Amino acid sequence: MKLDLRPLLAGDRLLTFDYELPLDISSEDAGSFLYGVGFPSPMKVKGEITNTAGYMRMTLSASVEYRTECARCLAPVSGEFNLDLEKTVAPRNLLGDLDEDRLDDYAIIEDGFLDLDGQLTEQLEMEFPVRFLCREDCRGLCPRCGKNLNEGECGCETKEIDPRLLPLQKILERMKEENKK
Ligand SMILES: [Zn+2]
Ligand SMILES: [Zn+2]
Structure with missing residues (x-):
């Protein structure tokens, strides 16, 4: 979803959002960070942006169900992943001379809109664990015969x-x- 921030930019103090984001990240793409992970239902997203005399701050929390497999024994693993995000929101023209690293700290408004979906998928790729285990002490498969x-x-x-x-x-x-x- 692209959030329309024009009312905030014009002086409104609060914008709330509550929506579902379907994750059509291709889990078949071996180059993807989320390779082999399935998201059977959309990500639930809830949050707000506050405007205090022009300083805008976004806080949100999101949760999504995932299905994948144990990195050691390949047994199915599923669960819910939660994501919390807090960022300063600012129009690009005010961030003109910041370098790329610093820009990551901001949610950037482009022409009055904020690409919230983009923020969320980016954050998910950063925070989602690289591998899951069915249990802490999973013994995995025998490297010779493949038995669990x-x-x-x-x-x-x-x-x-x-x-x-x-x-x-x-x-x-x-x-x-x-x-x-
Ligand atoms: Zn396992
Ligand atoms: Zn064996």
Whole structure:
């Protein structure tokens, strides 16, 4: 949603908003930060912008349901993610000489409007966890047979050989074979 801030710019003191933002971020795009995450329902957004003698401040809170999978065992994981955002709101022409880093602290008004959806998706990408676990101590999958180790041992040799030692191990095996001859 683009918020019409012209009334605030003209002197109104308060603007409230309460709406739902469907997240059509492509979870299939492997380059996306949210790759592999599904959002089955729209993000619920509620907040306000106050205007105190020209100084505008936005506070909002948003929540969204997500579905993804455990980074270790691939079991489905779902939950609700909450986002709180507080920013100073200002027209671009007043921020003219700020550099890009500082601009991130502001919600910028362009031609009287604020792109709230853009602010929200940007913030979500910044704050959403990179990976989820089904539980803190998830044991993951066996790297050899793929069995889910939360369901029990698989019987594979669990001691992993350091890949750097593999060539050495091959030499030792060959020596053993030679000795047999
Ligand atoms: Zn897991
Ligand atoms: Zn195994």
